[in-house]
Amino acid sequence: MGKYDKFFNSKKTLQESISPEEAVAAIAVVTAAADSSLEELDPDLLADILWGLEIFEEYSDDELLETLDKVVAIAEESQIGALFNSAKGSLTGELVLDAYAAGVSVLVDEEEVRIPKGKTTLLKKLQEALGINDKDAKEVIDEVIAAFEEIEDEDLLEDEDETGFDEDLNPNVYESPSGNFIVLIPVNSEQGGRVETQESSVSFSDDSGRLLRIDYFPISSKQTEEMDSVGHQEYLRSFLLSKYVPQTIVANLPDSQVKHTEYLEDILEGAYFVLVDMPQGSTVTKTGNNGTATKLNAYRGVLAFSYGDLLYIVSSQHSFFDKEKPSSLEQEAEDIKQNVLGFVDTIEFL
Structure with a gap:
């Protein structure tokens, strides 16, 4: 039975x-x-x-x-x-x-x-x-x-209303140095939350394995012409698969592979999503019996879209703890995609 x-x-x-x-x-x-x-x-x-x-x-x-x-x-x-x-x-x-x-x-x-x-x-x-x-x-x-x-989202909006969504009043709000967006910080100090910034990039991570990241790049007139020539979908696909994933992920984790690609026509006037399998690519490490620390395996979902004159890349990561095994590729892609889209919903573009 x-x-x-x-x-x-x-x-x-x-x-x-x-x-x-x-x-x-x-x-x-x-x-x-x-x-x-x-x-x-x-x-x-x-x-x-x-x-x-x-x-x-x-x-x-x-x-x-x-x-x-x-x-x-x-x-x-x-x-x-x-x-x-x-x-x-x-x-x-x-x-x-x-x-x-x-x-x-x-x-x-x-x-x-x-x-x-x-x-x-x-x-x-x-x-x-x-x-x-x-x-x-x-x-x-x-x-x-x-x-x-x-x-x-309604709860977040209520919190924003209570604070006026003013970064000076609310320390849980991150504002891009370029002034192009503000976002509620999705991690907290109790769970080891960290906010790390680089030029045109911010990432939020914690000890539970959560990682959310925003990259943004100006779209030049030449890139605009290319986008008009090949189409929005093909431009985003090419940018992710030929530039962003190889340079940002594979360059640091050579065994990483793109496992799923998907164009979301009705999201943000067109967005491209990919799922990347990253063996030992998590932000979280585990320590073996011999004291050696190794990083956990992870899947990362990456969403590309344009807003105004900027190209945004928003990422979310699922780390696999202990003997946890991934669900089907289709389910993992859907789950992580929804996490990315949920995070995007908390971003206020300026």
């Missing part, structure tokens, strides 16, 4: 039926419990998550908590597998996707705004149990992640 069979392949059923809304809440409860246990569930936290779903927009605090208490009580009395079966039977039409969104939402790492690698198997099992195809499942996951990112 598989790890999640008792949740999604149980033969048990409930004697009482539940409403479609209760069924959506039940899927969230089942998913959360499958990831931990019923005893560890936090109804208030689940309520905060479920309020983000349209189906619960009109619910009051008490109504949603009452719904969650009911489905949790059913799970405790009749087992989680029976609750799942009843919930699945009560879902119709688009509510199946709403229920899947509820399950996805409880698995999102709100700090990283991504689905942790350790949760992907559970999420796949839930998808299969609800009978959702891969295309629809990916769309739901993307929408949920986008919703979490929007909430994070």
Whole structure:
């Protein structure tokens, strides 16, 4: 029997039926419990998550908590597998996707705004149990992640409003010496946060392996002519693959290889993204039993786009700790791309 069979392949059923809304809440409860246990569930936290779903927009605090208490009580009395079966039977039409969104939402790492690698198997099992195809499942996951990112951005904007986004008042704001952008510093001193600057470049890193970097270059009239001649997409592709990656990454890490390329037509009026595999290329080191320090392996996502008369290169890195292995190349590319885009959203161009 598989790890999640008792949740999604149980033969048990409930004697009482539940409403479609209760069924959506039940899927969230089942998913959360499958990831931990019923005893560890936090109804208030689940309520905060479920309020983000349209189906619960009109619910009051008490109504949603009452719904969650009911489905949790059913799970405790009749087992989680029976609750799942009843919930699945009560879902119709688009509510199946709403229920899947509820399950996805409880698995999102709100700090990283991504689905942790350790949760992907559970999420796949839930998808299969609800009978959702891969295309629809990916769309739901993307929408949920986008919703979490929007909430994070709103929180950042609230912080900016409180401080007036004034770098003199807010030490957590970095302003480019060239005066072309300001950005909230994404690392903090408690985690060993560092801000390192070079000419036309700034990087933010910490002891957890986080690395976010912004490079910017003036676009000359000759480069503008080249861009007009070959097209925006080809110019960005060529700049990344022929200049930036070889000179900035491969020159220091010869074993690095570009593993994924993608043109994002609807992002920033056209942006080009590449994923680079960097063996022992992390900013974080580990010390072996013999005391020798070696750098961790890492993937780096690099996004190129133009804004005004400048070309920007924004990067994000995923370091692999201990025996952590990468997800599929497609998943790694998508996760890191979303991290880069989320970071870009915090930049205010001047």
